[in-house]
Amino acid sequence: MTKIAASILSADFANLQHDCTRLLQEGADLLHIDVMDGHFVPNISYGAPVLQCLHKALPDAYYDVHLMISDPARYAADFAKAGAGLITFHLEAVPDTAEEVIAAIRATGCQVGISIRPGTPVEAAFPYLGVVDLILVMSVEPGFGGQKFLPGTPQRLAALDAERKRRGCATILEVDGGINAETGPLCVQAGADWLVAGSSLFHAADPAAVVRLLHGQA
Numbered sequence: 001m002t003k004i005a006a007s008i009l010s011a012d013f014a015n016l017q018h019d020c021t022r023l024l025q026e027g028a029d030l031l032h033i034d035v036m037d038g039h040f041v042p043n044i045s046y047g048a049p050v051l052q053c054l055h056k057a058l059p060d061a062y063y064d065v066h067l068m069i070s071d072p073a074r075y076a077a078d079f080a081k082a083g084a085g086l087i088t089f090h091l092e093a094v095p096d097t098a099e100e101v102i103a104a105i106r107a108t109g110c111q112v113g114i115s116i117r118p119g120t121p122v123e124a125a126f127p128y129l130g131v132v133d134l135i136l137v138m139s140v141e142p143g144f145g146g147q148k149f150l151p152g153t154p155q156r157l158a159a160l161d162a163e164r165k166r167r168g169c170a171t172i173l174e175v176d177g178g179i180n181a182e183t184g185p186l187c188v189q190a191g192a193d194w195l196v197a198g199s200s201l202f203h204a205a206d207p208a209a210v211v212r213l214l215h216g217q218a
């Protein structure tokens with residue numbers, strides 16, 4: 001079944017535990033932790049101490065960490081210690097050393113993901129099918145929540161899904177950016193397994209209804 005990852009970037013940080021507890025109670029499957037360094041992307045979010053506090057408050061949640069940072073190998077262990085279940089980094093950040101970063105994350109005991117920006121040819125991720133646990137396709141330019149879904153995304157997911165089937169591997173396909181009741185189902189139809197949703201969940205009057213819809217249960 002499709003999993004819904006709630007992106008905490010859209011939470012009220014003064015009430016982070018409350019907002020996350022609510023979303024998990026409303027049916028979200030996991031928490032998506034967007035880490036931005038103001039260098040790889042033009043925004044700064046938060047670091048491992050925030051995850052550590054959240055993990056302490058909500059130890060049973062699964063933490064899907066998305067590193068939008070220039071030096072993922074340097075910080076992977078910090079996020080693993082803080083409670084990450086899966087750590088995703090961007091191929092564009094480390095074009096020549098992706099294998100080393102994968103090994104560094106694996107050494108922490110976490111699952112490993114790679115991500116690609118909207119402008120990166122989807123074929124760049126093909127060699128990692130069956131190598132990493134998850135491939136995250138960005139459906140907006142990374143850096144900010146609340147952006148509009150890029151319409152070419154389902155086609156990119158479908159290409160990855162077809163290649164995944166051709167290779168017979170089980171790598172999870174995740175999509176992130178502008179996911180809502182309209183765009184989520186298009187991504188699922190194209191092959192996405194995990195949907196990251198921020199503003200459409202945290203700002204919804206009835207988040208449970210959005211989760212049900214994204215789960216395909218509405």
Ligand SMILES: O=C(CO)[C@@H](O)[C@H](O)COP(=O)(O)O
Pocket residue numbers: 007009010032034066140141142143144145146147176177178179196197198199200
């Ligand atoms: O990584 C990012 C943005 O860089 C995303 O996780 C967004 O935070 C998703 O937010 P919405 O587009 O769903 O509001």
